[in-house]
Amino acid sequence: MAAPYAVRTEVLEALRAAPPLVQCLTNSVVTNVTANVLLAAGAAPAMVDITGEAGPFAAVASAVLVNLGTPQPEQRLAAVEAVAAAREAGTPWVLDPVAIGALTHRTGLARRLVREAPTVVRGNASEIIALAGLGEGGRGPETSDDVEGAREAALAVARTTRGVVAVSGPVDLITDGTTTIRVGGGSPLLTRMTGGGCALGALIGAFVAASRTGGAPTVTDLDAVVACHAFYSAAAERAAALSDGPGSFQPALLDALYALGPEALALIPVSEEEQ
Amino acid sequence: MAAPYAVRTEVLEALRAAPPLVQCLTNSVVTNVTANVLLAAGAAPAMVDITGEAGPFAAVASAVLVNLGTPQPEQRLAAVEAVAAAREAGTPWVLDPVAIGALTHRTGLARRLVREAPTVVRGNASEIIALAGLGEGGRGPETSDDVEGAREAALAVARTTRGVVAVSGPVDLITDGTTTIRVGGGSPLLTRMTGGGCALGALIGAFVAASRTGGAPTVTDLDAVVACHAFYSAAAERAAALSDGPGSFQPALLDALYALGPEALALIPVSEEEQ
Amino acid sequence: MAAPYAVRTEVLEALRAAPPLVQCLTNSVVTNVTANVLLAAGAAPAMVDITGEAGPFAAVASAVLVNLGTPQPEQRLAAVEAVAAAREAGTPWVLDPVAIGALTHRTGLARRLVREAPTVVRGNASEIIALAGLGEGGRGPETSDDVEGAREAALAVARTTRGVVAVSGPVDLITDGTTTIRVGGGSPLLTRMTGGGCALGALIGAFVAASRTGGAPTVTDLDAVVACHAFYSAAAERAAALSDGPGSFQPALLDALYALGPEALALIPVSEEEQ
Numbered sequence: 001m002a003a004p005y006a007v008r009t010e011v012l013e014a015l016r017a018a019p020p021l022v023q024c025l026t027n028s029v030v031t032n033v034t035a036n037v038l039l040a041a042g043a044a045p046a047m048v049d050i051t052g053e054a055g056p057f058a059a060v061a062s063a064v065l066v067n068l069g070t071p072q073p074e075q076r077l078a079a080v081e082a083v084a085a086a087r088e089a090g091t092p093w094v095l096d097p098v099a100i101g102a103l104t105h106r107t108g109l110a111r112r113l114v115r116e117a118p119t120v121v122r123g124n125a126s127e128i129i130a131l132a133g134l135g136e137g138g139r140g141p142e143t144s145d146d147v148e149g150a151r152e153a154a155l156a157v158a159r160t161t162r163g164v165v166a167v168s169g170p171v172d173l174i175t176d177g178t179t180t181i182r183v184g185g186g187s188p189l190l191t192r193m194t195g196g197g198c199a200l201g202a203l204i205g206a207f208v209a210a211s212r213t214g215g216a217p218t219v220t221d222l223d224a225v226v227a228c229h230a231f232y233s234a235a236a237e238r239a240a241a242l243s244d245g246p247g248s249f250q251p252a253l254l255d256a257l258y259a260l261g262p263e264a265l266a267l268i269p270v271s272e273e274e275q
Numbered sequence: 276m277a278a279p280y281a282v283r284t285e286v287l288e289a290l291r292a293a294p295p296l297v298q299c300l301t302n303s304v305v306t307n308v309t310a311n312v313l314l315a316a317g318a319a320p321a322m323v324d325i326t327g328e329a330g331p332f333a334a335v336a337s338a339v340l341v342n343l344g345t346p347q348p349e350q351r352l353a354a355v356e357a358v359a360a361a362r363e364a365g366t367p368w369v370l371d372p373v374a375i376g377a378l379t380h381r382t383g384l385a386r387r388l389v390r391e392a393p394t395v396v397r398g399n400a401s402e403i404i405a406l407a408g409l410g411e412g413g414r415g416p417e418t419s420d421d422v423e424g425a426r427e428a429a430l431a432v433a434r435t436t437r438g439v440v441a442v443s444g445p446v447d448l449i450t451d452g453t454t455t456i457r458v459g460g461g462s463p464l465l466t467r468m469t470g471g472g473c474a475l476g477a478l479i480g481a482f483v484a485a486s487r488t489g490g491a492p493t494v495t496d497l498d499a500v501v502a503c504h505a506f507y508s509a510a511a512e513r514a515a516a517l518s519d520g521p522g523s524f525q526p527a528l529l530d531a532l533y534a535l536g537p538e539a540l541a542l543i544p545v546s547e548e549e550q
Numbered sequence: 551m552a553a554p555y556a557v558r559t560e561v562l563e564a565l566r567a568a569p570p571l572v573q574c575l576t577n578s579v580v581t582n583v584t585a586n587v588l589l590a591a592g593a594a595p596a597m598v599d600i601t602g603e604a605g606p607f608a609a610v611a612s613a614v615l616v617n618l619g620t621p622q623p624e625q626r627l628a629a630v631e632a633v634a635a636a637r638e639a640g641t642p643w644v645l646d647p648v649a650i651g652a653l654t655h656r657t658g659l660a661r662r663l664v665r666e667a668p669t670v671v672r673g674n675a676s677e678i679i680a681l682a683g684l685g686e687g688g689r690g691p692e693t694s695d696d697v698e699g700a701r702e703a704a705l706a707v708a709r710t711t712r713g714v715v716a717v718s719g720p721v722d723l724i725t726d727g728t729t730t731i732r733v734g735g736g737s738p739l740l741t742r743m744t745g746g747g748c749a750l751g752a753l754i755g756a757f758v759a760a761s762r763t764g765g766a767p768t769v770t771d772l773d774a775v776v777a778c779h780a781f782y783s784a785a786a787e788r789a790a791a792l793s794d795g796p797g798s799f800q801p802a803l804l805d806a807l808y809a810l811g812p813e814a815l816a817l818i819p820v821s822e823e824e825q
Contacts, residue, residue: 029306029322031579035744040796045744046649047579047620053653070322072349074622099321102335103328192533194310194320246315247529254797258742304581304597345597347624374596378603467808469585469595521590522804 002271005181009262011207011227014214016042020062020206025049025079027069027098030195033250034065037199040257041231043206054078055085062213063205064091066113067198068106069098076109083116092119092208092221096201101130114161119208120225121157122166122201125150132156147173155180164225166204168197172229176222183226184269185233187240189249196236204228226270231257234264277546280456284537286482286502289489291317295337295481300324300354302344302373305470308525309340312474315532316506318481329353330360337488338480339366341388342473343381344373351384358391367394367483367496371476376405389436394483395500396432397441397476400425407431422448430455439500441479443472447504451497458501459544460508462515464524471511479503501545506532509539552821555731559812561757561777564764566592570612570756575599575629577619577648580745583800584615587749590807591781593756604628605635612763613755614641616663617748618656619648626659633666642669642758642771646751651680664711669758670775671707672716672751675700682706697723705730714775716754718747722779726772733776734819735783737790739799746786754778776820781807784814 021044026034035045048057051074058064064086066079086093095118097110107130114121114131121131125145132153147169154165158177167173172183190196204225211224238260239252296319301309310320323332326349333339339361341354361368370393372385385406389396396406400420407428422444429440433452442448447458465471479500486499513535514527571594576584585595598607601624608614614636616629636643645668647660660681664671671681675695682703697719704715708727717723722733740746754775761774788810789802 027322028303028578029310029320032307032582032744035579036796036800039742039744045579047577048649048653049620050622050655052655057653070324072325099323103323103332105325105327192314194307194314243530245530245533246311247526247531247533250311251526251797251801255793255795256797258795258797302597303578304585304595307582345599347600374598378598378607380600380602467589469582469589518805520805520808521586522801522806522808525586526801 002182003274005226005270005272007230007265007270008219008223008227009265011211011214011219011224012231012262012265015206015210018210018213019044020209021046022063022065022202022205022209023048023057023061023082024065024067024202025054025075025082026065026067026198026202029069030198033195034199034202036254037257038202038206040254041203041206043203045202049075049078051078051081055081058082058085058091059089061091062209064093065096065202065205066093067096067098067201068100068110069198071106071109076105079109079113083113087116092205092212094118094120094122094201094205096122096198097127097131098123098198100127114157117161118163119221120164120166120204121161122168122204124168124197128157128165128167129153147171164222166225166229168200174222174225174229179222180273181222181226182271182273183229183233185237187236189240189243189246190236192246193250200228200232203232227265230265230268230270231260233268235260277457278549280501280545280547282505282540282545283494283498283502284540286486286489286494286499287506287537287540290481290485293485293488294319295484296321297338297340297477297480297484298323298332298336298357299340299342299477300329300350300357301340301342301473301477304344305473308470309474309477311529312532313477313481315529316478316481318478320477324350324353326352326356330356333357333360333366334364336366337484339368340371340477340480341368342371342373342476343375343385344473346381346384351380354384354388358388362391367480367487369393369395369397369476369480371397371473372402372406373398373473375402389432392436393438394496395439395441395479396436397443397479399443399472403432403440403442404428422446439496441500441504443475449497449500449504454497455548456497456501457546457548458504458508460505460512462511464515464518464521465511467521468525475503475507478507502540505540505543505545506535508543510535552732553824555776555820555822557780557815557820558769558773558777559815561761561764561769561774562781562812562815565756565760568760568763569594570759571596572613572615572752572755572759573598573607573611573632574615574617574752575604575625575632576615576617576748576752579619580748583745584749584752586804587807588752588756590804591753591756593753595752599625599628601627601631605631608632608635608641609639611641612759614643615646615752615755616643617646617648617751618650618660619748621656621659626655629659629663633663637666642755642762644668644670644672644751644755646672646748647677647681648673648748650677664707667711668713669771670714670716670754671711672718672754674718674747678707678715678717679703697721714772716775716779718750724772724775724779729772730823731772731776732821732823733779733783735787737786739790739793739796740786742796743800750778750782753782777815780815780818780820781810783818785810
């Protein structure tokens with residue numbers, strides 16, 4: 001059974017009023033679109049991902065994203081440095097365990113970092129299942145499991161991290177281990193452009209940061225992640241309606257992230273799982 | 276003299292029916308557009324290019340691309356690892372010797388890798404001439420030689436690798452050392468966006484993989500490469516007709532790769548060289 | 551007080567007549583858009599940024615860009631190598647000190663490289679102030695200082711390097727330490743796409759190279775940089791008029807860089823500061 005849930009649209013207003021600076025340690029395929037998604041939505045990106053700079057920057061950034069899509073040796077060290085500094089400074093941080101499971105370096109690093117209490121873990125079903133130790137992951141960013149099949153894994157990870165876990169799919173599942181929210185809408189074209197999910201991870205960081213500093217004390221991190229997913233789904237729907245395929249979809253998505261206001265979030269189906 | 280050649284359009288159908296997973300070790304300039312070209316066409320990308328992961332992944336990927344455009348030290352090691360694993364596992368792999376000739380690291384690595392029997396070598400005329408040891412290469416991805424001037428070099432490389440060699444230009448030349456095919460069509464705008472040729476290298480990997488697993492036993496690797504070039508030329512023509520310059524051309528190219536079906540390949544002039 | 555200044559539009563004609571090859575050692579976020587900006591405008595990019603290749607290439611390239619946005623250890627070494635070779639060969643080179651100030655590696659490298667007489671230094675106000683040792687820089691590519699506040703810093707840096715310094719903002723300030731030019735026009739959307747400023751740095755290299763080789767002996771490096779800024783502003787204005795947001799702005803910017811001719815530069819307000 002599902003109950004209605006009111007999306008906290010004031011997080012988007014807070015983000016636009018005081019643009020969060022999101023430090024991204026992310027994969028080489030999606031750096032550009034990730035920065036553009038943040039800029040279009042109203043946040044600011046900073047791709048500071050080398051040792052010696054990543055830690056000091058994480059202490060002053062509004063949020064940090066650690067995405068394991070192309071974990072070069074230097075970036076792996078920088079990720080550990082950034083996470084330690086983020087924890088010390090209280091900076092919220094997002095872990096995106098791209099394609100973990102069978103691949104050695106990223107899987108080992110993800111298992112290490114998930115013990116460092118990420119504020120949010122975001123991934124597809126296969127990745128969350130692999131992170132929970134319940135499966136073998138996928139062969140790449142394309143998931144081979146479905147979101148509902150990752151529900152138990154998401155709850156298990158959230159209870160371990162005491163944070164939020166977001167599983168992307170046709171209907172997204174977002175949980176803090178107690179409350180579970182589902183966000184619909186969006187567009188399948190998001191899976192036909194690279195970085196659709198990775199950029200969402202960075203935007204989640206921006207929303208969590210905005211919710212914490214924007215003067216809305218009753219908004220939880222879970223609420224902020226849900227608001228971000230709803231906003232992203234609304235932008236994807238609008239972009240899909242205006243585009244002819246995955247090529248024209250990407251600029252249209254950025255235009256929509258730029259143009260849409262809080263009222264657009266109301267159009268996305270969001271529900272809370274009855275306990 | 277030229278004879279007609281029937282493009283094996285069933286390769287595109289096989290690709291769409293069972294999307295190949297193409298591992299790309301490619302240059303930092305084009306990772307994004309390469310992934311997007313694969314996704315738009317119906318294949319799946321995975322940019323696994325670090326040591327320790329590149330080899331194991333090459334053993335399970337559908338195809339591997341090694342592009343030498345920005346050969347960082349870590350990526351050079353990963354390329355050697357991936358190629359060894361691909362050969363061991365029988366995974367088809369594509370070598371794109373970007374800008375070899377005078378530049379030390381990439382030229383040395385290309386000469387080493389070409390001895391590892393790449394399934395396909397793809398490049399512009401200057402690169403293929405340099406790979407054959409017949410010239411000094413160009414100063415960058417922009418070729419300074421013409422395709423017909425690279426015919427002997429392409430034949431020589433194909434006879435050495437016992438694979439396929441594809442030379443891109445206004446009319447592409449594709450040979451297995453015995454049969455030589457020419458593919459026309461396309462658009463000069465492909466040379467005004469970065470990654471037009473590099474992304475084609477990844478798509479070639481997808482087509483070869485699809486032809487091998489798609490239940491079309493009489494389709495050779497040469498046929499698969501020709502089908503890929505014809506498909507890419509058809510998409511470029513359509514995109515050029517719908518765009519106002521190189522900026523709008525790129526999303527239009529992705530839209531066309533997404534939209535076009537096997538029937539579009541029939542519009543591209545393809546001919547076989549009489550022996 | 552401001553006096554009129556006649557933009558040297560022949561630099562754009564020289565660039566189109568003989569496309570300069572611009573070697574870019576730049577950050578991982580903007581490599582793609584940087585290459586596409588060069589190609590659209592009529593120049594040629596080459597992202598040669600590894601040790602052993604960067605130096606030899608800088609000796610034959612038309613211009614070199616060193617952008618410190620994501621200064622990986624290998625790229626830092628390659629930058630030093632490229633700059634030494636560029637100086638030795640007389641290749642003009644551009645320094646873009648992205649986000650220097652507090653961040654250790656890039657700030658140290660920028661202070662080292664600025665002593666190597668960069669032909670042009672390009673940055674936002676915070677970066678130029680930090681480079682002059684007059685401030686602490688910003689937290690990222692988004693500047694926190696305004697252009698006029700960086701005037702003294704720009705003059706100081708230009709007098710030290712005996713080169714040109716360009717400060718980007720709503721009105722750009724360009725100086726050689728004696729003559730100071732202001733270029734208006736452009737679009738705020740340039741700040742909502744990543745790489746808007748970074749790509750301009752590469753294009754500046756192309757314009758300086760074109761002015762030196764294009765047979766216009768009375769055109770100074772300062773004139774070439776001003777012409778580049780005016781051209782970029784004109785393209786940004788045209789793109790903004792044709793786009794719906796930062797997503798559609800980027801392809802429109804590339805289309806405009808491709809389409810606009812010398813006559814478009816006359817529409818941009820450019821003035822010389824009275825001494």
